[in-house]
Amino acid sequence: MESENTVRRIKSFGTHNNAAQDNDGSRQWRGDNGYSSDPKRKPEVSLYLLREGLAACLVSGFILLLWGLVHLSLQQLVIGKPTGEFNALRARQHLEQITSVGPRPVGSQENEVLTVGYLLEQIENIRVETAAGPHQLTVDVQRPTGSFSIDFLGGFTSFYDRVTNIAVRLEPKGGAQHLMLANCHFDTVANSPGASDDAVSCAVMLEVLHSLANQSTPLLHGVIFLFNGAEENILQASHGFITQHPWAKQVRAFINLEAAGVGGKEVVFQTGPENPWLVQAYVHAAKHPFASVVGQEVFQSGIIPSDTDFRIYRDFGNIPGIDLAFIENGFIYHTKYDTADRILTDSIQRAGDNILAVLKHLVMSEKLSDSSEYRHGNMVFFDLLGVVVVAYPARVGTILNYMVATATFLYLAKKASLPGNGGGRYIRDLACATGVAVLSWFITLLSVLIVALFITLLGRSMFWYNHFYASICLYGAAAAGKMILIHTLAKNLYYGGVRLVELGELYFDVSLLLWCCSLVWLTQKGLCSAYVPMLMVAFPLATKLLLTKEFKHRGASVKYSVFYVLGLALPYVHFMFLIWVVFEIFTPIMGRSGTEIPPEVVLASLITLATIFLSSFFLHFIYLVRSTKWILAALGSVFIIMFLLMSCGLFFPYSDSPHSPRPKRVFLQHTTRTFHNLEGQVESRDSGLWINSFDYTGMQHVTPIIQEINDSVRTRCREDRPFCGYPWFLPVKFLSKKNWYLPAPEVSPSSPVEFSLLSKEETSWGTIKMTFSVKGPSHMSLYLMPHRGASLSTWSFGDGTPQFDLSGEYFIFYSHGLDAPTWTFWFEIQPPRDPDPSGPEGMISVAISSHYFFGEDQRTAQLDEIVRKFPTWAFPSSWVSTYDMYRY
DSSP, X not given: OEEGGGSOOSOBTTBTTSSOBOTTSOBOOOHHHHOOSOOSOOOOOOOEEBOXXXXXXXXXXXXXXXXXHHHHHHHOOSOSOOOXXXXXXXXXXXXXXXXXXXXXXXTSHIIXXXXXXXXXXXXXXXXXXXXXXXXXXXXEEEOOEEEEEEOSTTOEEEEEESOOEEEEEEEETTOOSSEEEEEEEOOOOTTOOOIIIIIHHHHHHHHHHHHHHTOSSOOSSEEEEEEESOSTTTSHHHHXXXXXXXXXXXXXXXXXXXXXXXXXXXXXXXXXXXXXXXXXXXXXXXXXXXXBHHHHHHHHTTOSSOOOHHHHHHHTTOOOEEEEEEOSOGGGTTSTTOOXXXXXHHHHHHHHHHHHHHHHHHHTOGGGTOGGGGOSOOEEEEEETTTEEEEEEHHHHHHHHHHHHHHHHHHHHHHHTSGGGGGGHHHHHHHHHHHHHHHHHHHHHHHHHHHHHHHHHTTOTTTTSSOHHHHIIIIIHHHHHHHHHHHHHIIIIISTTOOHHHHHHHHHHHHHHHHHHHHHHHHHTTOGGGHHHXXXXXXXXXXXXXXXXXXXXXXXXXXXXXXXHHHTHHHHHHHHHHHXXXXXXXXXXXXXXXXXXXXXXXXXXXXXXXXXXXXXGGHHHHTTBSOOHHHHHHHHHHHHHHHHHXXXXXXXXXXXXXXXXXXXXXXXXXXXXXXXXXTSOEEEEEEEEEEEEOSTTTTTTTTTTSTTSSGGGBOOOOTTSGGGGSOOSSSOTTTOOOEEEEEOOOOOOSSOOEEEEEEEEEOTTSOEEXXXXXXXOSEEEEEEEEOTTOEEEEESSTTSSOOOOBTTBEEEEEEEOTTOOOEEEEEEEEOOSSOOTTSOSSSEEEEEEEEEOSSGGGOOHHHHHHHHHSOTTEEEEEEEEEEEEEXX
């Protein structure tokens, strides 16, 4: 510790006569930390300042301890001993059986026959076992056909034909009028066994069904267990159920089980809309709670490029629900590494315990039969380290938020009203300090972004993908060092001889004010996430008030510093949990977000913002330490060392580690493209291996290994062809503009696409109606590109109104199950009044792409050969496709 007697006290906040000097040269100070109403000199009081080393150890130790607590809570999957109602070992057997057949794309034997057969067999076993009990079990295999539009990935239209749903209705033997719905999906993307997404959820649901059916006490209401077989085809099977199945009209609420990662804890990240009784049911019943309204509001903002069946039940069924998902280890989500052995039995146990308990609570609740009385309003909900969930109505949260904000403004107003602060001196000082703090944020963010851009230019982008803490050491050290440097300069140059205790007090008030402003703003916006700044205001304010006397008489003593930090523990540990969630979700997403979004900018921004938020109440300490030179030297050294190591290429982005793989995602299609002119003749035809990288590094790390994939075979978008003339499976060309096309022999699938124009007629209202038929594989994409001056007026999809015009193009996603008939569709187009002579001939370009995701047609010798060349740290997902374009 250093005594305040050693610190300059010449002026206070710009006033030159705030400190008096005796004849012997000793300086005195004003009471109340410089805001006293007594102009007379006070006797000298010795106030302590923090030693630099102690301050650094206290803050870093505090942050590391809380980060350790967060990770410890995440590893504690099951709290207490299982009750035995849910058998995780039996659920694991289901999981292993489902995944043993391999990938299960829609339309494949693995999905439509083998998995369906296994599920029906297990359901029948449960029905026979429980036949003598108080419940009845009814099974219906639905194969719906339908169409809808969705504003996902920029917006497109979906058409499905005979996809599979297995609906199991469990109810008392006397029947039930009101039903809960539990939903999972057993289909997968191509080339992934889909253990976490979403076989484990179906395994859990089978065991929950077994447990509920064996209950001796009859259920009050019924439950539908929906095992849907077409979720990866952008939510098709759930749409088929909720819009067409006769049981759907009796569904009052639902629970959806999903995954955006592999294993860990399942988190409640969406509820509602409204219907706060559902959150209350989860809070009351869940054995191992894990929930956050922040996740709900972030997910529903559209920042995360993903969607679940929750959306379909909410938008097309108008029913409320709870959405749960596994979010850990998203690096291997939708890859070959998503295997059953990576999911811990405790993860299955906790998910089963929670879902069983919540379902039991809901089906025995009177609220399910008439939820209209409890419908309105939202809930604020969050858990504390997975031990307990805090939940209260949003209207109560609004009152609480404004109470905390009012208390904060009264605290600041009291300081401003002291007689010694006449003329608004404190207000001016507070405003000035707030400006310094905000300026430090912008300078810090700008500085770190410059570092991120420099790293991108060096070609070291995504070095953190396999070395996350390297990014913390680089960007975190840069952000923390920059902020401390700015405030140190402000303390020494701008404030000059102002007493450090007064500055420390002032910058605590600045942090309080800024958090309070965010609290008021979020509350005004009606966001339930406003509870976060509420916690970040209430606890520090209460702590400061309790420590006022200690700080006034002794300054930054050890006692004061320790208790001050302890007072921040609860809001900070929760805030650090939220930071963990952000990085756990967004870091893997950067590996599949395309070639156009610079990931360094995203991650550097997130780390800088986290540093700014976490450092807010530690600005107080920056002004209470006599010096920061060693702290700055340490942070600068960490930054320089990490920058040099990164520049030397020590941190490779990807890994094939069997325990923690970080694969690079690459999509390869062996495709044949055929382009027809207005007369129907083949204008051009080519074949090749079309390669897409779905992260920012492109083929930078692959080219040295597979030298034929280089910039000489980079593709260019042909604007006169639908979707650039390439077989996009989904409308994501805006995400991945760096593609490669290696010449290769033609593909010859055993079931080639049969595309024909059935009729073309002019309507009495001046449009041209064109009817087509298509016969092809289970996955096809239809692209419509009206030429300049022409426009689509109606079509046979969805509600009949063409929707989601993507830069003049329309995307229709098609899939079918087994034994689907020929796909027939039509549209009407308004011809152009003045055809564009510089554009393509005709009034519309129509293209159809086919995708062979399974069976013998999925592979070719050339595709297998290039896949073998890829390094082991890459995950090349490959299939055969075709692209045929026609002009009309």
